[in-house]
Amino acid sequence: MDSSKVKVVTCIAPVNIAVIKYWGKSDENLIIPINDSLSGTLSMDFMCAKTTIIASPELQENTFWLNGKEQSFNNKRLTNCLQEVKRLASKSLPHLNWKFSIKSENNFPTAAGLASSAAGYACLVSALAKLYEIEDNVSFIARMGSGSACRSMYGGWVLWCKGSSPDGRDSIAKQIAPASHWPEMRVLILVVNDERKKYSSTDAMKRSVETSELLKYRANQIVPKMTKACIEAIQKKDFEIFAEITMKESNSIHAICQDTYPPCVYLNDTSHTVANAVHAYNEFKSSNKVAYTYDAGPNAVLYLLDSSVDEFMSVINYLFPPQDTAEYYKGLPLSSNQLSQDLKMALNIPVQEPGCLKYIIHTKIGEGPKILTDPQQHLL
Amino acid sequence: MDSSKVKVVTCIAPVNIAVIKYWGKSDENLIIPINDSLSGTLSMDFMCAKTTIIASPELQENTFWLNGKEQSFNNKRLTNCLQEVKRLASKSLPHLNWKFSIKSENNFPTAAGLASSAAGYACLVSALAKLYEIEDNVSFIARMGSGSACRSMYGGWVLWCKGSSPDGRDSIAKQIAPASHWPEMRVLILVVNDERKKYSSTDAMKRSVETSELLKYRANQIVPKMTKACIEAIQKKDFEIFAEITMKESNSIHAICQDTYPPCVYLNDTSHTVANAVHAYNEFKSSNKVAYTYDAGPNAVLYLLDSSVDEFMSVINYLFPPQDTAEYYKGLPLSSNQLSQDLKMALNIPVQEPGCLKYIIHTKIGEGPKILTDPQQHLL
Numbered sequence: 001m002d003s004s005k006v007k008v009v010t011c012i013a014p015v016n017i018a019v020i021k022y023w024g025k026s027d028e029n030l031i032i033p034i035n036d037s038l039s040g041t042l043s044m045d046f047m048c049a050k051t052t053i054i055a056s057p058e059l060q061e062n063t064f065w066l067n068g069k070e071q072s073f074n075n076k077r078l079t080n081c082l083q084e085v086k087r088l089a090s091k092s093l094p095h096l097n098w099k100f101s102i103k104s105e106n107n108f109p110t111a112a113g114l115a116s117s118a119a120g121y122a123c124l125v126s127a128l129a130k131l132y133e134i135e136d137n138v139s140f141i142a143r144m145g146s147g148s149a150c151r152s153m154y155g156g157w158v159l160w161c162k163g164s165s166p167d168g169r170d171s172i173a174k175q176i177a178p179a180s181h182w183p184e185m186r187v188l189i190l191v192v193n194d195e196r197k198k199y200s201s202t203d204a205m206k207r208s209v210e211t212s213e214l215l216k217y218r219a220n221q222i223v224p225k226m227t228k229a230c231i232e233a234i235q236k237k238d239f240e241i242f243a244e245i246t247m248k249e250s251n252s253i254h255a256i257c258q259d260t261y262p263p264c265v266y267l268n269d270t271s272h273t274v275a276n277a278v279h280a281y282n283e284f285k286s287s288n289k290v291a292y293t294y295d296a297g298p299n300a301v302l303y304l305l306d307s308s309v310d311e312f313m314s315v316i317n318y319l320f321p322p323q324d325t326a327e328y329y330k331g332l333p334l335s336s337n338q339l340s341q342d343l344k345m346a347l348n349i350p351v352q353e354p355g356c357l358k359y360i361i362h363t364k365i366g367e368g369p370k371i372l373t374d375p376q377q378h379l380l
Numbered sequence: 381m382d383s384s385k386v387k388v389v390t391c392i393a394p395v396n397i398a399v400i401k402y403w404g405k406s407d408e409n410l411i412i413p414i415n416d417s418l419s420g421t422l423s424m425d426f427m428c429a430k431t432t433i434i435a436s437p438e439l440q441e442n443t444f445w446l447n448g449k450e451q452s453f454n455n456k457r458l459t460n461c462l463q464e465v466k467r468l469a470s471k472s473l474p475h476l477n478w479k480f481s482i483k484s485e486n487n488f489p490t491a492a493g494l495a496s497s498a499a500g501y502a503c504l505v506s507a508l509a510k511l512y513e514i515e516d517n518v519s520f521i522a523r524m525g526s527g528s529a530c531r532s533m534y535g536g537w538v539l540w541c542k543g544s545s546p547d548g549r550d551s552i553a554k555q556i557a558p559a560s561h562w563p564e565m566r567v568l569i570l571v572v573n574d575e576r577k578k579y580s581s582t583d584a585m586k587r588s589v590e591t592s593e594l595l596k597y598r599a600n601q602i603v604p605k606m607t608k609a610c611i612e613a614i615q616k617k618d619f620e621i622f623a624e625i626t627m628k629e630s631n632s633i634h635a636i637c638q639d640t641y642p643p644c645v646y647l648n649d650t651s652h653t654v655a656n657a658v659h660a661y662n663e664f665k666s667s668n669k670v671a672y673t674y675d676a677g678p679n680a681v682l683y684l685l686d687s688s689v690d691e692f693m694s695v696i697n698y699l700f701p702p703q704d705t706a707e708y709y710k711g712l713p714l715s716s717n718q719l720s721q722d723l724k725m726a727l728n729i730p731v732q733e734p735g736c737l738k739y740i741i742h743t744k745i746g747e748g749p750k751i752l753t754d755p756q757q758h759l760l
Contacts, residue, residue, distance in 0.1 A: 251641065261628050261631065263631050269648055
């Protein structure tokens with residue numbers, strides 16, 4: 001290829017973990033949600049998607065490789081995103097109609113149920129926006145790829161407003177506080193071993209909308225006040241309230257899943273044992289020190305302040321004896337303290353079989369998508 | 381004791397399994413529920429409580445023995461029941477103020493989470509009503525002992541109306557159809573092994589009322605129409621609709637438990653696997669042949685017609701290999717058929733470890749409490 005006639009963009013984008021959950025669409029094609037949602041963006045130091053796009057007039061056709069496998073372009077979500085990006089681009093761009101090759105990778109296991117599609121679409125849309133020189137908020141385009149991807153378009157704490165426009169143009173994400181606002185916040189991801197059949201969250205959400213009467217009440221009556229209260233708690237850095245809302249919200253969404261017909265049960269016995277441990281620990285400390293939240297899978301994501309990590313990890317290591325410590329701890333350093341006798345008594349939860357947890361990621365709140373300019377970092 | 385001065389009454393009373401669930405009280409002391417509920421009464425051939433009361437002027441004090449252990453009378457629920465029964469009794473009864481000795485037993489394990497207190501209080505109140513010659517509907521008195529006990533005061537299909545009187549006098553049970561109405565109905569109780577801490581349903585309900593916003597919506601908006609539809613389905617013997625309502629109701633109540641803060645989780649992985657098997661089987665049969673329902677514990681209670689028992693038991697025996705078949709099957713006879721290859725494929729659920737189920741009771745809908753007149757049947 002003639003390098004003067006090649007455009008190359010590489011981008012990385014983060015994972016986000018909702019504290020007010022997205023569950024249910026009012027428009028399946030455009031991915032417009034029935035309620036607002038709110039998330040923390042996780043540091044890209046340990047978990048991110050990476051996408052490189054090469055555009056050239058010499059390419060004969062568009063190609064898309066995800067984690068080393070070629071993907072079809074016959075994918076409504078992908079084509080919706082491409083169409084919207086091109087619609088926003090200046091018609092005078094010389095490379096607007098060049099074909100391109102997209103290569104995308106996640107640096108964390110896609111199978112672990114860790115919202116890889118959110119990071120992936122945020123990354124793709126960020127790279128396309130850079131390629132086509134678009135400066136606007138393009139979170140609504142990422143949303144068309146994978147709903148919660150719009151929240152991965154910003155760092156820190158991000159609100160996805162459901163909007164009211166039928167075309168979804170105002171169903172966008174905005175940052176409510178940057179990563180630097182609450183620097184003490186840490187996140188522990190406990191990846192749970194689970195051999196059960198996975199249900200797609202798209203199908204499950206659709207079934208919830210169709211069959212759960214409680215869902216309507218949740219979306220209309222409960223989420224609006226929870227969202228408002230959670231934004232305030234984040235702005236004030238009030239962990240006590242933040243934790244309570246986060247846990248109640250997670251419980252509420254899994255209640256809706258249980259109320260769906262047939263039910264979609266994402267939590268298993270291990271997930272519930274983690275939640276019990278969090279409540280027992282908070283009771284022992286006489287205040288909320290840890291908050292759990294669960295997405296469409298059994299993995300527990302724990303929000304906690306850095307001052308609580310060591311002690312709470314002693315709880316987790318006691319209740320869930322690690323099988324293979326070499327690959328078990330990922331991310332920020334974790335020290336392994338002995339659990340105090342008092343705390344052990346207070347927990348009153350039996351030690352679980354080794355192997356209930358696959359591994360643990362220790363991370364923190366981080367920045368939004370980033371364009372990488374060093375040519376060595378390109379994927380192609 | 382001088383036998384001319386002794387009154388002896390022996391009574392048996394059944395267990396009931398709700399299809400529209402009771403969850404939440406509007407009055408903790410009087411046990412007035414926040415919604416109507418509806419149940420099937422189970423045959424006393426296999427599960428019942430039995431109570432003998434001996435009253436005599438020669439007894440010095442009241443005593444109460446439950447399953448061979450002496451109980452204190454310092455129990456608000458028990459004293460509420462006694463007080464109400466005496467209030468209704470004729471003041472001219474010569475034995476009204478005699479002391480008495482109560483002995484009560486269940487012929488099924490109390491620890492199995494099989495609503496033993498409902499049968500127990502229904503039995504006690506029936507025996508006291510007989511002793512004091514009361515002919516009225518005394519289900520409201522049984523209710524003061526243990527809410528759902530009022531539904532065990534009748535056979536067949538029983539509605540507990542929450543009522544509207546602050547004193548609870550109209551919070552009573554009534555039969556909507558006798559046991560003979562739907563003679564094909566069978567019940568399978570799958571008793572699940574579970575080593576977790578048990579939560580008292582009284583405490584959990586209270587916490588739900590205090591913390592679950594979804595509960596209010598359920599009680600006020602969902603239960604009234606479900607109850608009406610379920611009564612109709614029973615009256616028409618429409619199993620398709622009956623099963624759907626039963627399963628949705630069970631899911632709804634466990635959704636509320638998950639929405640409670642902290643959550644009270646009664647279902648475990650085995651409970652969910654049973655529910656999955658029921659949905660997979662119904663899908664295979666292209667209609668609802670089996671309905672699950674779960675109370676405040678992991679045991680699955682399945683309603684099904686006699687024509688489905690053999691085939692569905694082949695599903696259960698395949699998914700949950702029995703450990704010790706000698707003590708494993710209780711109640712009505714169960715034949716053990718081979719699971720068809722088609723059905724095995726359709727289930728798509730892995731075979732579970734042996735020991736997930738403790739035992740299985742096969743029973744049917746039966747009659748209400750009964751006074752036993754043969755002196756050999758007395759417990760004392």
